[in-house]
Amino acid sequence: MPDGASQLTTPADFAFAGYLARLADSHLVLGHRLSEWCGHGPVLEEDLALTNLALDCLGHATVLLRLLGQADGTGRDEDQLAYFREAVEFRNVLLVEQPNGDFARTIARVFLFAAYALPLYEQLQRSTDAALAAAATKFHPELRYHLRHAARWMLILGDGTDESHRRLQEAIDAWWPYTGELFALWPDDPALIERGLIPHPDRVRAAWEATITEVLGQARLARPVAGMHMLLGGPIGRHTETLGYLLAEMQIVARSFPGASW
Amino acid sequence: MPARTTEDAWAVIATVLDPELPALTIVDLGIVRSVAVADGGVRVAITPTFTACPAMRVIERDVAAKLRAAGFSPVTVETVLAPAWTSDWMSDAARAKLKAYGIAPPGRLSALTASRSGSPWLERDRAVPCPRCDSADTESISDFGSTPCKSLHRCRACAETFEHFKCH
Ligand SMILES: [Zn+2]
Numbered sequence: 001m002p003d004g005a006s007q008l009t010t011p012a013d014f015a016f017a018g019y020l021a022r023l024a025d026s027h028l029v030l031g032h033r034l035s036e037w038c039g040h041g042p043v044l045e046e047d048l049a050l051t052n053l054a055l056d057c058l059g060h061a062t063v064l065l066r067l068l069g070q071a072d073g074t075g076r077d078e079d080q081l082a083y084f085r086e087a088v089e090f091r092n093v094l095l096v097e098q099p100n101g102d103f104a105r106t107i108a109r110v111f112l113f114a115a116y117a118l119p120l121y122e123q124l125q126r127s128t129d130a131a132l133a134a135a136a137t138k139f140h141p142e143l144r145y146h147l148r149h150a151a152r153w154m155l156i157l158g159d160g161t162d163e164s165h166r167r168l169q170e171a172i173d174a175w176w177p178y179t180g181e182l183f184a185l186w187p188d189d190p191a192l193i194e195r196g197l198i199p200h201p202d203r204v205r206a207a208w209e210a211t212i213t214e215v216l217g218q219a220r221l222a223r224p225v226a227g228m229h230m231l232l233g234g235p236i237g238r239h240t241e242t243l244g245y246l247l248a249e250m251q252i253v254a255r256s257f258p259g260a261s262w
Numbered sequence: 263m264p265a266r267t268t269e270d271a272w273a274v275i276a277t278v279l280d281p282e283l284p285a286l287t288i289v290d291l292g293i294v295r296s297v298a299v300a301d302g303g304v305r306v307a308i309t310p311t312f313t314a315c316p317a318m319r320v321i322e323r324d325v326a327a328k329l330r331a332a333g334f335s336p337v338t339v340e341t342v343l344a345p346a347w348t349s350d351w352m353s354d355a356a357r358a359k360l361k362a363y364g365i366a367p368p369g370r371l372s373a374l375t376a377s378r379s380g381s382p383w384l385e386r387d388r389a390v391p392c393p394r395c396d397s398a399d400t401e402s403i404s405d406f407g408s409t410p411c412k413s414l415h416r417c418r419a420c421a422e423t424f425e426h427f428k429c430h
Contacts (some may be wrong), residue, residue: 015399033356045403045404045406045414048404048406048408049404049405049406050416052406052407052410053406055310055316056313056410057316057408058314059310059312059313059314059315059410060313060314061313062313063313063343129377130344131343134343134344134346135313135343137343137344138310138313138343138346139313141348141430142312142313142410144382145405145406147382148382148385148405149405151381151382151383152383155383155385155430189318196384211381215383229326235293240375262361
């Protein structure tokens with residue numbers, strides 16, 4: 001046995017690493033999309049809010065990418081993982097990579113994602129992986145602000161003017177086919193659930209459904225018809241074309257000047 | 263004779279300021295989780311207020327530089343997430359310093375959570391007393407401000423806008 005091998009304290013856990021990648025990349029890509037609003041917010045306070053949401057997403061992604069680099073046994077740090085992987089290696093859900101669209105679409109996406117992330121991290125606080133549980137405990141109160149902010153806008157726009165209502169309804173309808181992927185059960189998941197590492201997605205979905213029903217009702221928005229075809233692919237690296245363009249912009253500086261610091 | 267005890271290390275760390283809130287030291291803020299001195303070296307664990315706090319790397323660097331200058335070697339500074347920071351880790355002295363600096367300090371988290379009922383988006387924001395004139399007649403402008411740990415408010419009595427260190 002080579003000397004180095006005895007120093008490995010934990011063997012690679014590819015199934016768990018795959019799950020961490022789904023979480024980490026979803027926060028990273030959503031954070032990048034939100035950061036595109038910097039300097040373009042409809043009012044100064046909202047510009048600050050959207051960029052704060054973006055910053056939170058990057059913070060969450062950073063923590064999760066570090067865990068990923070340990071779980072997959074490569075020891076890669078968050079920068080190597082964020083800047084030096086190709087689109088097919090990203091595991092984010094398709095929802096977060098789509099272009100922002102207008103403010104209604106941006107807010108509706110934050111709402112749909114935060115309504116999923118809040119109960120997810122509530123349950124991940126009880127993960128048998130101590131590091132993920134600690135991260136979830138840290139993230140949870142922060143994500144509460146995301147849901148609060150987005151849901152308040154849902155009420156303002158949905159129950160606002162005819163135009164704001166029309167645009168927000170259109171946004172919900174447009175995002176809906178992407179929501180099924182949030183709760184998909186992938187082949188490696190049952191074993192992770194069995195080990196107590198992650199919650200069953202149905203338990204997260206129940207909380208998400210309750211939030212969606214309540215807010216759509218209060219905002220006078222119609223819930224899209226049941227049984228709609230749901231898009232799947234992000235968590236197995238089958239992305240839409242738009243992710244490549246997003247990554248090109250996100251990664252260009254790091255790839256042009258590897259190891260640069262400022 | 264250079265400093266060598268755990269108390270000496272704490273005294274050095276207590277001089278490190280929060281770069282974004284220079285009215286407070288990182289000990290005031292309650293983000294120093296452990297200090298372990300052994301064989302002339304020291305190992306320090308700090309924790310972020312908010313996960314994305316952009317000041318963490320600067321703080322890590324400042325802590326390490328000051329400890330080295332005080333004669334500790336080797337110096338290790340690591341960031342940990344547990345136990346998670348909440349605003350309840352901030353001392354009363356720190357709250358007074360914040361207020362004097364013009365930032366409304368956080369209340370007690372237990373009082374806030376006890377006042378919460380129902381959905382987060384329907385909550386009525388609790389009025390944060392104005393740090394300038396102490397009026398309770400204030401309104402919330404935004405949960406988000408110049409850093410992740412601060413929210414924005416307006417005082418109806420003195421008409422000033424002010425920041426509040428989030429109760430979180
Ligand atoms: Zn005032």
